[in-house]
Amino acid sequence: MLSSLRSRRKRIEALDGDVDPTEAEGLVRTTRDVSAYLRQDDEAALARALERL
Numbered sequence: 001m002l003s004s005l006r007s008r009r010k011r012i013e014a015l016d017g018d019v020d021p022t023e024a025e026g027l028v029r030t031t032r033d034v035s036a037y038l039r040q041d042d043e044a045a046l047a048r049a050l051e052r053l
Helices: 002-014 021-040 043-052
Strands: none
Touching: 002 021, 021 043
């Protein structure tokens, strides 16, 4: 899962941030959910992140 996030981040960097705002927002939400899972062991957040990926 983290490798998917990393590859999407690299793609956005390669495009110099020129991506659809919806895609960028999805990446931000996914990152926040992964963070919530790691910090708080929030299984629901992990499930949401996996759905988005």
